[in-house]
Amino acid sequence: MASFKTDIDAASLRFRFFMMTPGVLVACGLIVFALGLLLFLAFRVNDGSLLGAGATFDNFVNAVSDPLYAMVALRSLVIAALVTLATVVTAYPVAWYLAFHAGSNRSVILFLLTLPFWTSYLLRVFAWKIVLAYNGVLNSALMMTGLTTEPLTVFLNAPAAVIVTLAHAYAPFAILPIYVALETIPPSLREAASDLGARPFTALRRVVLPLSMPGVLAAALVVFVPTVGDYVTPALVGGPASTMIGSLIQSQFGKANDWPFGAALAVLVMLVILALVIIVRRADRLYVGRK
């Protein structure tokens, strides 16, 4: 942290004020207020009205005591963990190539990585539907090669479809932080490793991977946190077996018509995610400490 000067003149104070006002407004209005409303709602009794009536802990008691919600939350965490694993494992080689071998092609590849963002996420989900469907690309290919005689229905409307779709969608979010982490590793360290007789794989395992760990953890966090609460992907390609906590929360605000309970569920999920984020930050500090 830079040390503050004590003799800040009025002009710079004014500048700071104007620079910070939009941020403060956004933070207070959109984050603090919205979260406050959610918290408030979570402690209300559902009487069908917009803001509920009376104060109660029942929403939390019900959510914790019914094993269904724990199960669905656990399912969401497992699916999100698998998505994170798949994304980071596939992103690492890409980032590796980008950082060490792409040379002059680097900017072109970085540009290509952002290309999927030119289309809406929904369209990308539907593209996966086309691939995984009963008469889809994957089934046609399997039947052409003679591996199956009848199209398989297991690809679509299954948790695997959710994992594949999300892993694809979040790939760039994982590649970029890992790439930045790899890029900042001084070439001399890798050279030193090979000078001292480390084979490439040993150098990766003992030198590069530990040094890039903060990037990997950042990538994991960026992928994991939004996917836990993902709602649209399981709804479109997941089928009943991959109902995630986001869908349950949404249904409380929709069909089930119990906003306070939905708010309580949302608060609980946020607490779980917060706990996980804290754990990852601890782990991160461990690596930074070693550096």
Added chain:
Amino acid sequence: MQRKAILKTMMMMAAGAVSVLALLAGGTSPASAGSKLTYFTWSGYELPDFHKDFLAKHPDDVEISTFGDDDDALTKVKAGFHPDIAHPCYDKIARWNKEGLLQPIETAKIKNWDKIFPVFRNLPDIQAGEGKVWMVPWDWGNTSVLYRTDLVKDPEASWNLLWDKKYSGRIAVIDAVHDTPVVAALLAGVNPFDMSPADLEKVAAKLHEQRPLVSSYTTDMTSVEQSLASGQLVAAMTWNASAVALKKQGVPVEFMKPKEGMLTWACGFVMLKGTQHADLAYDFINSRLEADSGKFLIESYGYGASTSSAFAAVPKDELQNLQLPDDPDTMLKTTVFTGPMKQNDDLAKMFEKVKAGG
């Protein structure tokens, strides 16, 4: 960089918060701020052919939003979205009314009121006093099993087809309280419209039994139709329109007449309290009750219109093709009419839990 990542995460959370706030902010200001009439309806019911007369008189004066399910629609309206006219179904009218959302419609201003079949005009929940109603009935239709005749050979005419383990993973059902849970209640031998807690348990058990077999709970009829056409699904719970659409495409399907009875529903227009555009609203409802509007509904979707004049405009053999009797009374003798469900909220919560696996 790790801090950056956390910042990024925070920004994503903020984006979520923004959308919630936007919803709330959108809620507090009336959606019908301009001079246009706002109409909130089922997707597929927004076509201009349904209100040609209105458009001839007031071109460009209607703004239409759609919903996939009228329970979601109720939540949206409750949260502050204020259309002028909405299009829920009859079984929901009492709930909309309980929330104080509706404004009575004067039947004297509805030109074709007398052409509406008496069975709909006399529905108990729409009566709002002398010469006034809460809902102007417009459409009615059936919910049943649509199945591939080539993939399901001579099934027993029963809703049980949607519970048949032989077709596990190749069945889809409708994600709406007034469809799938009602059918489950019929099969469980329970009165769907008034249940004791024990009855509710029975319905839950029936729904549990079905869940592992279902490939999706959905109101997206386009994707259900596509899946039936491709053979991914062999049977699905649908409305008449899907049967009509697939038959037109030449897909070998049949809309079943289950021995437990199809479900028959009726929907219509309600006016929302505090509308600034009552005159436009009456014009709109009137144009939708013209015979050619109803004729278009019958011929393109296979749903019934609420007016006898619309039926009179459709050739007899066309009606036979669509398996539509020209009087809803004939239909209602063999079907189960979806009226208000006393335990709708409990049923909805239970259905959500079953879908999630509880």
